[in-house]
Amino acid sequence: MVAGATQRPARPVAGGSNYPRRATSEVEPAAVAPTIIKLGGELLETPARLRGLARALAAIAAREPLVVVHGGGREVAAEMARLGIAKRAVDGLRITDAATLEVVAGVLAGRVNTRLVAALGVAGARAVGLTGADARLAPVRRERRYRSADGQSVDLGYVGRPVGEGPPTLLTDLLAAGYTPVVASLSAAAAGQVLNVNADTLAGDLAARIKARRLLIAGSTAGVLDEAGKTIPALDDAGVDTLIRGGQASAGMVAKLLACRAARAGGAGEVAILDARRPRQGMFEQAVGTKLAGRPMTGGAGNDDIDGSN
Template identity: 35%
Template sequence: MIVVKAGGGEGLDMEAVCADLAEQVAQGEQVVLVHGGSHETNVISEKLGHPPRFVTSASGHVSRYTDRETLEIFAMVAAGRINKLLVERLQQLGVNAFGLSGLDGRLLEGKRKSMLRIVENGRRKVLRGEYSGKIERVNVGLLEVLLAAGYVPVVAPLAISYESEALNVDGDRAAAAIGSALKAQTLIILSNVPGLLRDFPDDSTLITRIPLEQAQEHLDRYAQGRMKKKLLGAIEALHDGVGQVVIADGRVAQPLRRALDGQGTVIQ
């Protein structure tokens, strides 16, 4: 069982991801694909006159401020265009892909974070009207039914609150939650860098192996920007039953095969 997160940033070769995923499925591997949508959401938001706003928490994590209008744009882009075009391409490659979001069948459920505590220009602030959350439950039975029937779930990173509100959730941590629920052997997190870099953006400083007990230290010392969430998701997944996590380059040919061969940052 492999869970793959293909990031929503610029530069990923999604054609290569789909082709390699199809190869894994042809070899009998069960795969779940979780995708992002941040870059395309940014582009569409700008065109619609509602530009994205990114904020930094007190702990240094960067995230999108998701008001209701932003949530609706994100749902349109991620659960709509991106999800369905990925399903289309996988079907063309012979994969019986099944597109859904974490809203559907309450696949991903959690508590809404209605406000954000942020640091802006050196000052602490509170932003209200937020529609994001942290995943607390995974409807693993739904995934198991789809997998047993031969489908490949393709999951957009939206969730549902306990009050049945749509939520924007972090794609890396969504993949980690799904991997944990399925007790996946491997969680592959693809990005537009080769893995965790000791001296970003110098690719030659790639850290190839991290024991789980040192992962938090590496997060604090080396992770920058979005890499913080990737390492955080990796730590959560490993603590909750995933065998190994590989943060790998999604810009290359055969990205899944390379990740499974240990090319990237392997955490276990």
């Protein structure tokens, strides 16, 4: 599905990268690698915040190729509670039985993805709603046994681990044509079984495979926090290991840290975990958060909220 066709598609680059080119001071413009932004589902629940995020994302998409990956954990949890299905998770990864999978698929691919694509269309982006199963852009293998951060072996149920190699053709084609792919965190195994995929893990995998210029994991915390609750401006691999092994990182943060590390190892450029609770112009450049590659983040919250809300 395509929403809000308001700008002319960029032509594929002949004889080189298939990503759009952005004008620079050089005579010959340089190809621009995509930015991947993962949005926590909690950011997409209220209309005002959704509108603000959509405007900020559309501004990025107007000047560079952009891929958006999203979760929807709180809405999934609310729907499960309504249906009387208990939630279980380890290291931020949802343990997914058959009943849970039905809820996850309906909420993520149906409700959340459609709502986000529609908002981006209104904001001027040429958004296309996808899952990892579309054209096998993010093939996965069922993660039957998972070794948790505390060393336990856990059966995650219908949960997939990304196994794709090389740039996903569907994403590169859409980006070359000027579209903004919006990917819900679901995919399918080789035999066609639909599987739940952690959204952070999916974003990290795509960032590595597509050699993203930036991977920004946007959520509702001010990056990675130390024991005093203050933002850690930068972390290297050793610091990540210390946080995970020492039990200082929350379950949800473990998944984010591992995704960032995978993206770095795969060749992504800037990698950061940032606070996106206050949508505003330039929010993804100025946000408070933690860099895992590139310069430490020093931005502040600012007061130029797009949606005018607190």
